[in-house]
Amino acid sequence: GESVGLHLPTLSVQEGDNSIINCAYSNSASDYFIWYKQESGKGPQFIIDIRSNMDKRQGQRVTVLLNKTVKHLSLQIAATQPGDSAVYFCAEKVSGGYNKLIFGAGTRLAVHP
Amino acid sequence: SAVISQKPSRDICQRGTSLTIQCQVDSQVTMMFWYRQQPGQSLTLIATANQGSEATYESGFVIDKFPISRPNLTFSTLTVSNMSPEDSSIYLCSVGIYTEAFFGQGTRLTVV
Numbered sequence: 001g002e003s004v005g006l007h008l009p010t011l012s013v014q015e016g017d018n019s020i021i022n023c024a025y026s027n028s029a030s031d032y033f034i035w036y037k038q039e040s041g042k043g044p045q046f047i048i049d050i051r052s053n054m055d056k057r058q059g060q061r062v063t064v065l066l067n068k069t070v071k072h073l074s075l076q077i078a079a080t081q082p083g084d085s086a087v088y089f090c091a092e093k094v095s096g097g098y099n100k101l102i103f104g105a106g107t108r109l110a111v112h113p
Numbered sequence: 114s115a116v117i118s119q120k121p122s123r124d125i126c127q128r129g130t131s132l133t134i135q136c137q138v139d140s141q142v143t144m145m146f147w148y149r150q151q152p153g154q155s156l157t158l159i160a161t162a163n164q165g166s167e168a169t170y171e172s173g174f175v176i177d178k179f180p181i182s183r184p185n186l187t188f189s190t191l192t193v194s195n196m197s198p199e200d201s202s203i204y205l206c207s208v209g210i211y212t213e214a215f216f217g218q219g220t221r222l223t224v225v
Binding site: 008032034041042043044045046049089091093100101102103104105106 | 117146148153154155156157158161205207212213214215216217218219
């Protein structure tokens with residue numbers, strides 16, 4: 001079976017509800033943040049990103065909010081669907097580096113019909 | 114974007130042996146990254162591989178255990194040496210293009 005996300009915190013939501021996944025990042029020098037979705041047996045897939053000079057960015061059904069004061073990032077998924085079930089990771093890129101990413105702990109999203 | 118292929122996709126290995134994981138990218142990239150994802154956990158960067166120079170290892174990872182090759186701009190290998198059950202993980206190759214990072218599907222390694 002798939003072990004990714006087995007021991008991660010789980011957010012359970014009903015299909016159609018909105019989901020909010022939170023992440024605390026570690027480095028105040030980070031200038032770029034990304035949310036990734038990882039499905040069973042796959043590598044992480046890019047969902048949405050945000051630069052440190054922004055506090056909100058919207059995509060299709062997803063919104064990322066950045067609060068630099070408390071070093072907090074959130075991912076909002078509107079009208080959650082069964083296909084959204086996966087493990088979600090936030091990642092930060094430290095200013096001045098190349099594309100080296102530091103990943104957060106991850107949250108497993110379980111969508112129930 | 115980038116398409117990344119990793120081989121093998123999974124393997125079961127005996128302790129004490131070594132496994133070399135290959136990563137092929139469909140475009141030329143300067144930096145390639147190797148991550149480890151232990152069961153039920155997040156991704157941890159092992160090292161950054163630059164073509165033409167030695168890889169840069171993160172704290173807790175050493176070249177003797179995880180030698181890396183980067184012979185050209187589209188290919189890299191990671192070797193997991195003298196394996197123990199604690200090395201059982203998913204190993205992922207990643208490349209950065211502009212600000213976005215792309216990942217391979219990973220190599221699931223089980224050491225018995």
